[in-house]
Amino acid sequence: MKQDYRIVYSERKTLSIIVERDRSILVRAPKSMSEEEVQQLVDEKKLWLYEKIHHPQKYPPDPVKKEFTTGETILYMGRNYRLELTNEKFDEIRFNSCFFVSRYQKARAGDLFQAWYMERAREKLLPRIRHFAEAMGVSYNRLLISDLKYRWASCTPKNNLNFNWRIIKAPVLVIDYLIVHELAHLLEPNHSPKFWNIIAVQLPEFEKPKKWLKDYGYKLEEDF
Numbered sequence: 001m002k003q004d005y006r007i008v009y010s011e012r013k014t015l016s017i018i019v020e021r022d023r024s025i026l027v028r029a030p031k032s033m034s035e036e037e038v039q040q041l042v043d044e045k046k047l048w049l050y051e052k053i054h055h056p057q058k059y060p061p062d063p064v065k066k067e068f069t070t071g072e073t074i075l076y077m078g079r080n081y082r083l084e085l086t087n088e089k090f091d092e093i094r095f096n097s098c099f100f101v102s103r104y105q106k107a108r109a110g111d112l113f114q115a116w117y118m119e120r121a122r123e124k125l126l127p128r129i130r131h132f133a134e135a136m137g138v139s140y141n142r143l144l145i146s147d148l149k150y151r152w153a154s155c156t157p158k159n160n161l162n163f164n165w166r167i168i169k170a171p172v173l174v175i176d177y178l179i180v181h182e183l184a185h186l187l188e189p190n191h192s193p194k195f196w197n198i199i200a201v202q203l204p205e206f207e208k209p210k211k212w213l214k215d216y217g218y219k220l221e222e223d224f
């Protein structure tokens, strides 16, 4: 099976392979790399790509845009918190069992929320990812929290792991499941019995978060 893909060359140093929402494959490659070299690296990732393209969780309905009005709810670590627009002037997102945003920042609220979530994601996800990677014996080069548009996580051929900050919206058990699921793919590309065994060792109750994702996973995709 040969995968079709688009190559975009630029001044970058490493190759990255992205599966887009429409399931097409975009390869970003350094200018110095020949097409044969790119093909070889893509071939090495063939099973991984096959799995990504056939992945059932990755393509939820189109996300709903927030309007940032008082009373709107915002999902954070599995709970919906009320948004309150205040008359006070301040720049940041304030959180205290409720989200507070200055009404003067309403136009920027989406960016402010994304920055706030990104920070929380780094703080809370990175230690959990490291913990599971160690428990599962998965090695990587660099670990990053990124703004991945269409995926929960990605791995470059250079073994850099990227996790989507949006994962922080989910309940803890779902967060752990998404982490373990992605790490397990570094050991086993397909959803084989071996794959589910790897997951069960870490999360014996993995059917619960799996069901949550099936029912509510699209909520994680909702943008600001």
Ligand SMILES: [Zn+2]
Pocket (backbone or CB within 6 Å): 051, 055, 181, 185, 191
């Ligand atoms: Zn998978």
